[in-house]
Amino acid sequence: MSETLKIGLLGRGTVGSAFVDLVGERAATIEVATGRRAVISGVLTTSQGDFDQILADADVIVELMGGTDPAFDYVRAALEAGVPVITANKQLLARRGAELFEAAGRAGVQLRFEAAVAAVVPVIRVVQESFGAVEFSKVFGIVNGTTNFILSEMAATGASYADTLKRAQDLGYAEADPTEDVNGADAAAKMAILARLAFHTPVTLDQVDFEGIESVQPDDLAYAKELGLSLKLLGVAERLPGGITVRVFPCFLYPGHPLSPIEGPFNAVMVEAPEITEVTMSGPGAGGLQTAAAVLGDLVSVVTGDAPTHQAPEALEVLSDVDSSFYLHLEVADEPGVLARVAKLLSDYGISVKSVVQRGIGSDARLVMVIHRCLESRFKQAVAEIGGLDSLRAPPRYIRVIEEEFV
Amino acid sequence: MSETLKIGLLGRGTVGSAFVDLVGERAATIEVATGRRAVISGVLTTSQGDFDQILADADVIVELMGGTDPAFDYVRAALEAGVPVITANKQLLARRGAELFEAAGRAGVQLRFEAAVAAVVPVIRVVQESFGAVEFSKVFGIVNGTTNFILSEMAATGASYADTLKRAQDLGYAEADPTEDVNGADAAAKMAILARLAFHTPVTLDQVDFEGIESVQPDDLAYAKELGLSLKLLGVAERLPGGITVRVFPCFLYPGHPLSPIEGPFNAVMVEAPEITEVTMSGPGAGGLQTAAAVLGDLVSVVTGDAPTHQAPEALEVLSDVDSSFYLHLEVADEPGVLARVAKLLSDYGISVKSVVQRGIGSDARLVMVIHRCLESRFKQAVAEIGGLDSLRAPPRYIRVIEEEFV
Numbered sequence: 001m002s003e004t005l006k007i008g009l010l011g012r013g014t015v016g017s018a019f020v021d022l023v024g025e026r027a028a029t030i031e032v033a034t035g036r037r038a039v040i041s042g043v044l045t046t047s048q049g050d051f052d053q054i055l056a057d058a059d060v061i062v063e064l065m066g067g068t069d070p071a072f073d074y075v076r077a078a079l080e081a082g083v084p085v086i087t088a089n090k091q092l093l094a095r096r097g098a099e100l101f102e103a104a105g106r107a108g109v110q111l112r113f114e115a116a117v118a119a120v121v122p123v124i125r126v127v128q129e130s131f132g133a134v135e136f137s138k139v140f141g142i143v144n145g146t147t148n149f150i151l152s153e154m155a156a157t158g159a160s161y162a163d164t165l166k167r168a169q170d171l172g173y174a175e176a177d178p179t180e181d182v183n184g185a186d187a188a189a190k191m192a193i194l195a196r197l198a199f200h201t202p203v204t205l206d207q208v209d210f211e212g213i214e215s216v217q218p219d220d221l222a223y224a225k226e227l228g229l230s231l232k233l234l235g236v237a238e239r240l241p242g243g244i245t246v247r248v249f250p251c252f253l254y255p256g257h258p259l260s261p262i263e264g265p266f267n268a269v270m271v272e273a274p275e276i277t278e279v280t281m282s283g284p285g286a287g288g289l290q291t292a293a294a295v296l297g298d299l300v301s302v303v304t305g306d307a308p309t310h311q312a313p314e315a316l317e318v319l320s321d322v323d324s325s326f327y328l329h330l331e332v333a334d335e336p337g338v339l340a341r342v343a344k345l346l347s348d349y350g351i352s353v354k355s356v357v358q359r360g361i362g363s364d365a366r367l368v369m370v371i372h373r374c375l376e377s378r379f380k381q382a383v384a385e386i387g388g389l390d391s392l393r394a395p396p397r398y399i400r401v402i403e404e405e406f407v
Numbered sequence: 408m409s410e411t412l413k414i415g416l417l418g419r420g421t422v423g424s425a426f427v428d429l430v431g432e433r434a435a436t437i438e439v440a441t442g443r444r445a446v447i448s449g450v451l452t453t454s455q456g457d458f459d460q461i462l463a464d465a466d467v468i469v470e471l472m473g474g475t476d477p478a479f480d481y482v483r484a485a486l487e488a489g490v491p492v493i494t495a496n497k498q499l500l501a502r503r504g505a506e507l508f509e510a511a512g513r514a515g516v517q518l519r520f521e522a523a524v525a526a527v528v529p530v531i532r533v534v535q536e537s538f539g540a541v542e543f544s545k546v547f548g549i550v551n552g553t554t555n556f557i558l559s560e561m562a563a564t565g566a567s568y569a570d571t572l573k574r575a576q577d578l579g580y581a582e583a584d585p586t587e588d589v590n591g592a593d594a595a596a597k598m599a600i601l602a603r604l605a606f607h608t609p610v611t612l613d614q615v616d617f618e619g620i621e622s623v624q625p626d627d628l629a630y631a632k633e634l635g636l637s638l639k640l641l642g643v644a645e646r647l648p649g650g651i652t653v654r655v656f657p658c659f660l661y662p663g664h665p666l667s668p669i670e671g672p673f674n675a676v677m678v679e680a681p682e683i684t685e686v687t688m689s690g691p692g693a694g695g696l697q698t699a700a701a702v703l704g705d706l707v708s709v710v711t712g713d714a715p716t717h718q719a720p721e722a723l724e725v726l727s728d729v730d731s732s733f734y735l736h737l738e739v740a741d742e743p744g745v746l747a748r749v750a751k752l753l754s755d756y757g758i759s760v761k762s763v764v765q766r767g768i769g770s771d772a773r774l775v776m777v778i779h780r781c782l783e784s785r786f787k788q789a790v791a792e793i794g795g796l797d798s799l800r801a802p803p804r805y806i807r808v809i810e811e812e813f814v
Contacts, residue, residue, distance in 0.1 A: 022682060026540050032607070032720060033539045114537065120683045122529075122537035129536075130521065130529035132440045132707040133433050134700065200439065258689070261668050275429060275700040276527045279690035282665070283683065293541065293682040300539040305712045313439060 002031060005303060006041035008058030008083075010051070010074055011065030015088060015115075016043075018288035019064065019295050026296065034303040044074075055081060060302050062295060063087040072096050079103040079111060086298040088115035088291055094189035094205040097196065101310045110302050111310075115294035117190045118143055118267040121283040122297070127197050127271065128308045134273045136198040140236040141269035142262050143190040145285040146181040147213050147233040149173045151250075152263040155221045155231065161214065173265050184210035184248040187235045195237035195246040198271070201314035203237075203246055209320060210248035220329060220399060223368045224252055226357065229327070229401065230260045243317030252327050252401040325354070325403040326371040326379055330386065331394040334365035338391045342367060345389075349382040350374070354403070363393070370401055409438060412710060413448035415465030415490075417458070417481055418472030422495060422522070423450075425695035426471065426702050433703065441710040451481075462488060467709050469702060470494040479503050486510040486518060493705040495522035495698055501596035501612040504603060508717045517709050518717075522701035524597045525550055525674040528690040529704070534604050534678065535715050541680045543605040547643040548676035549669050550597040552692040553588040554620050554640040556580045558657075559670040562628045562638065568621060580672050591617035591655040594642045602644035602653040605678070608721035610644075610653055616727060617655035627736060627806060630775045631659050633764065636734070636808065637667045650724030659734050659808040732761070732810040733778040733786055737793065738801040741772035745798045749774060752796075756789040757781070761810070770800070777808055 007023070009016060023030070023038050030038045042054035044065070051074055055061065061078040063085060065071050071092050078085050080103055087093070093100070093116055104111035114124045118141075127139070142148050146168060153164045165182065168174035180186045188210040195203040213233055221231055229252035237246045253260040258280045262268040267285025272278045284290040332338045339358065346353060354370040371379065383396050414430070416423060430437070430445050437445045449461035451472070458481055462468065468485040470492060472478050478499050485492050487510055494500070500507065500523055511518035521531045525548075534546070549555050553575060560571045572589065575581035587593045595617040602610040620640055628638055636659035644653045660667040665687045669675040674692025679685045691697040739745045746765065753760060761777040778786065790803050 026542070029540045029542060032718065033715070121686055122533050125532070125537050126529050129708055129712065130532050130701075130704045132711070133436045133703050135433070135436060256668075258668070261663075261665070273700075275696050275703075277691045277694075277697060279528055279688070281686070281688050283686035287684075289682050290684060293680075294537075296540050296682075297537045301536055304539070304715050305536065308440070308707075308711050311439065 003036050005034060005036040005038045006057055006059045007038060007299070008042045008054040008061045009040055010044045010061065010063045010071070012043055012045050013064065014288040015291045015295070016064040018292035019062065022289070022292045022296055030300065033300045036303060038299065055083060058083055060299065061085045062299070063089055064295070065089070066091070068092050068095055072100070075100055076103050079107050079109055082107055082109050084110035084112070084302045086112045086295055086302065088113065088295060090116040090186070090189040090193060094192040097193065098202055098204070098312070101312075105309045105311070110306065112298035112302060114298050115291045117193055118269060118285045119287065120290040120294045121267050121269065121281050121285060123194065123269045123281055124197065126279070126281060127194065128310070131271065131273070131276065132308060134276055136239065136271055136273045138236070138238045138272040139194050139198045139269065140234055140238070142232050142259060142267050143235045143269065143285065144181055144187040144233055145265035145267055146174045146178060147187070148262065148267070149265045150182070151213060151216070151231050151233065154216065154218060155225065158218050158222065160218055161216055182214055183212035184233065187233060187248040191235035191237055191246050191248060194235070194269070195244060196312060197310065198237060199239060199244050199314060199316055200312055201244065201316040202312045203318065207318040208246045208248065211250065213250050216250060216399070217397070220327070220397065223329065223357065223359070224327065227355065227370065228255050229253060230255070231399070232259060232262070240319055240322060243319045245319045245322045249400050252399055254402070257402060321375060321377045323373045324376050324379070325373045325401040327399045327401050328369045328371055328383070329397040330367040330392060332365050332367055333391040333393060334362050335391065339367060341389060341391065342386055345385055346371070346382055349378055351379060351382055373403060410443050412441060412443035412445045413464055413466045414445060414706070415449045415461040415468045416447055417451045417468065417470045417478070419450055419452050420471065421695035422698045422702070423471040425699035426469065429696070429699045429703055437707065440707045443710060445706065462490060465490055467706065468492045469706070470496055471702070472496070473498070475499050475502055479507070482507055483510050486514050486516055489514055489516050491517035491519070491709045493519045493702055493709065495520065495702060497523040497593070497596040497600060501599040504600065505609055505611070505719070512716045512718065517713065519705035519709060521705050522698045524600055525676055525692045526694065527697040527701045528674050528676065528688050528692060530601065530676045530688055531604065533686070533688060534601065535717070538678065538680070538683065539715060541683055543646065543678055543680045545643070545645045545679040546601050546605045546676065547641055547645070549639050549666060549674050550642045550676065550692065551588055551594040551640055552672035552674055553581045553585060554594070555669065555674070556672045557589070558620060558623070558638050558640065561623065561625060562632065565625050565629065567625055568623055589621055590619035591640065594640060594655040598642035598644055598653050598655060601642070601676070602651060603719060604717065605644060606646060606651050606721060606723055607719050608651065608723040609719045610725065614725040615653045615655065618657065620657050623657060623806070624804070627734070627804065630736065630764065630766070631734065634762065634777065635662050636660060637662070638806070639666060639669070647726055647729060650726045652726045652729045656807050659806060661809070664809060728782060728784045730780045731783050731786070732780045732808040734806045734808050735776045735778055735790070736804040737774040737799060739772050739774055740798040740800060741769050742798065746774060748796060748798065749793055752792055753778070753789055756785055758786060758789055780810065
């Protein structure tokens with residue numbers, strides 16, 4: 001009879017329960033893969049279990065409780081006791097990852113966290129292991145399934161943000177309190193983790209600028225469709241002269257972009273570097289079972305392999321003002337010369353226009369433009385000045401665009 | 408000064424040269440990732456080097472010579488000497504993998520081969536490590552970039568197969584002798600490797616049925632476009648009642664299928680199982696630099712981790728007659744009753760028709776049909792009988808279809 005693999009489980013919510021079931025159902029496969037019989041040796045919930053006793057009994061700690069307190073203390077205690085840890089806790093890693101990576105390195109013990117970013121889409125392992133010696137230029141993608149579902153639905157149905165959020169909640173794709181998903185904070189935590197791993201530099205959540213999707217209007221999506229664009233909430237971490245940028249924002253993509261066909265609650269991450277060109281990974285980015293499957297993959301690896309030790313020898317600056325391309329939506333008075341005035345003003349700022357669509361008449365007249373890449377601070381100054389023109393009927397609205405056409 | 412990591416390199420063609428350059432350019436990154444300074448300690452080419460001496464000097468052997476002879480002897484000798492091996496040699500693994508996996512397991516030494524399938528797209532690691540305890544239902548995808556380039560170009564330009572092959576050769580996407588790529592044999596070798604790993608069962612190249620793209624006609628692509636279909640050369644490994652199927656064939660996909668946007672020389676692999684739903688990985692499937700980057704990822708892992716030991720405890724039957732859906736193209740006499748006769752005959756075989764397009768008049772009259780899933784042997788019997796009808800002006804042509812609509 002093979003040796004047991006004793007799992008101390010912290011937290012038994014949706015993912016924790018799915019993990020317990022999966023360990024039972026896959027017992028034979030786990031034994032083939034690891035040579036050991038996996039058993040849940042202890043479970044800690046708010047009403048049950050004693051952490052010290054669970055740790056003393058465990059070969060590995062699986063942390064699925066979420067939040068940073070008390071998860072941080074438990075994970076650090078396990079690592080310091082020489083017990084490997086698997087966690088799906090993105091907030092924990094994005095806020096206090098540095099201390100935990102250091103504790104794991106000092107103790108020479110594995111800390112694995114595939115499920116913390118994009119659930120079962122294996123981005124953490126691929127960035128850390130397959131591409132362990134790659135000097136990435138860019139890591140970006142759709143890392144929040146709730147917002148991708150909402151944007152896909154809004155584009156398909158023309159419904160409002162509020163109605164679509166309600167529908168997402170009814171279908172289980174959005175939580176009762178969706179704030180962290182829809183405002184971009186959830187994606188920001190994942191991008192902090194990815195940027196740290198990709199660029200070997202300390203990045204924490206408070207360094208990530210993020211915007212959400214709450215103010216996206218159905219007519220933005222309708223006009224964009226005419227321009228051939230699809231809207232995604234993107235996380236972008238990119239190496240630039242002088243540092244890196246790590247941000248989350250809604251963004252239009254041209255057709256043929258590898259991320260534009262990613263619809264519904266799926267996630268997709270692209271990594272770019274000269275020696276790999278670009279590699280894209282996509283799949284379900286949430287779900288109890290799919291997250292549990294990622295944890296199980298880490299469990300097998302804890303037994304059969306060594307995790308790479310994360311180090312952050314670089315100390316790159318996180319830049320906030322970078323070049324972007326924009327979609328600009330102006331509700332204008334239906335009178336001669338408006339386009340000329342707006343174009344002159346943009347030109348004075350050195351900003352060039354890629355395309356313009358004039359639409360509607362009378363009280364529905366609009367200018368919808370795509371602006372070529374320019375420094376964001378300069379664009380925002382120009383937009384502020386445009387917003388002061390008498391001919392504007394409403395404040396200008398803008399959304400970033402990835403300009404490359406792939407078709 | 409850190410310890411050296413001595414690399415014995417077998418073969419210095421396109422990939423081997425790119426690997427030597429990459430090891431030089433990424434020296435600092437490799438040292439951060441592994442703690443060791445990578446050096447090429449010996450190179451074996453047809454005109455240079457002595458294998459025994461190279462092996463005696465090496466911490467790791469990198470086999471990039473291709474072919475099975477003498478690569479098999481060298482790789483086995485290295486493993487038996489306790490020296491880990493990295494290879495990009497799909498033919499070697501598809502034909503004689505069983506012996507090499509056994510040698511690696513017996514010696515307790517790593518055998519890594521990410522570059523053997525889809526170059527830098529990390530399918531081997533993901534199947535073996537991220538999803539080490541997943542019970543896959545299906546692993547399939549586009550694993551030959553040459554044929555995907557040719558099919559993309561034919562669809563875009565309407566040019567013939569022969570002209571497009573010539574263009575692919577001029578652009579460096581097809582070799583001077585493209586036989587193994589265009590007839591499906593290259594893809595078959597990759598699918599033999601993927602099926603073995605996914606299903607933990609011995610699969611060798613001679614068990615993989617394969618068809619190529621040589622007989623694809625421009626009008627197949629034109630008619631398919633009307634039906635909304637795109638054509639790909641697919642490798643498919645699937646678990647079925649009674650065994651598995653491992654095959655390579657040209658196949659139409661409906662729009663919205665995750666593989667349909669994969670154009671040009673890219674590769675993409677999808678893996679499916681209940682607990683992971685579906686995960687897709689795509690990127691450049693060939694190229695000297697991209698293949699070398701995959702080898703470098705394995706090199707870092709040889710130092711920092713343990714490779715999973717591949718075992719094949721299952722002994723699944725490889726089935727050859729399975730259900731498929733088909734596109735059927737009939738050049739028919741322009742006379743009443745042809746459709747009725749064909750439909751009656753299909754119906755007599757219990758085969759049902761999903762859609763029919765009648766096109767052309769006189770000597771250009773055609774019936775283009777999509778047939779619902781049925782046993783391939785039965786479909787082929789029906790087609791043979793249709794081919795015998797007086798009303799046919801040419802032998803029937805058919806191509807498989809993946810029927811699921813994703814949109």
